[in-house]
Amino acid sequence: MSLRLAVTLALLTTLPGAAALAADAATGRQLAQRWCATCHVVAPEQARASADVPSFAEIASRPGFNADALAFFLLDPHPKMPNMSLTRNEAGDLAAYIATLRR
Numbered sequence: 001m002s003l004r005l006a007v008t009l010a011l012l013t014t015l016p017g018a019a020a021l022a023a024d025a026a027t028g029r030q031l032a033q034r035w036c037a038t039c040h041v042v043a044p045e046q047a048r049a050s051a052d053v054p055s056f057a058e059i060a061s062r063p064g065f066n067a068d069a070l071a072f073f074l075l076d077p078h079p080k081m082p083n084m085s086l087t088r089n090e091a092g093d094l095a096a097y098i099a100t101l102r103r
């Protein structure tokens with residue numbers, strides 16, 4: 001591994017808030033409405049989605065919620081969700097948006 005890559009990785013892992021800070025919640029909201037709203041309630045004004053799927057506000061309000069961890073989760077979601085092949089930026093924007101729903 002090159003020294004430069006090693007330094008970059010070290011910075012990324014020691015600055016946990018960096019990804020979330022750069023993310024854009026407004027873009028995340030649009031992505032959520034386009035890709036997630038068929039199953040999840042993604043915004044307060046949305047009436048309903050699938051039963052048994054947690055709303056984004058519920059997800060954001062869980063104890064231990066962390067936008068960075070969520071962004072990583074979204075890059076490789078678990079089997080009940082379709083693999084949407086989000087880019088790192090998209091995953092970060094979505095996580096930033098979901099974080100704004102915390103109550």
Ligand code: HEC
Pocket residue numbers: 031032035036037038039040052053054059070073074080081082084094
């Ligand atoms: C086809 C339906 C479907 C779509 C589309 C979908 N999800 Fe999900 N999602 C689910 C289901 C079902 C669960 C609950 C899985 C479980 O309880 O094991 C879930 C759970 C989650 C969770 C919580 C995981 C956890 O830790 O419990 C997050 C976060 C999430 N989805 C984010 C998203 C985002 C962001 C999008 C859009 C980019 C999205 N989902 C699109 C069905 C979907």
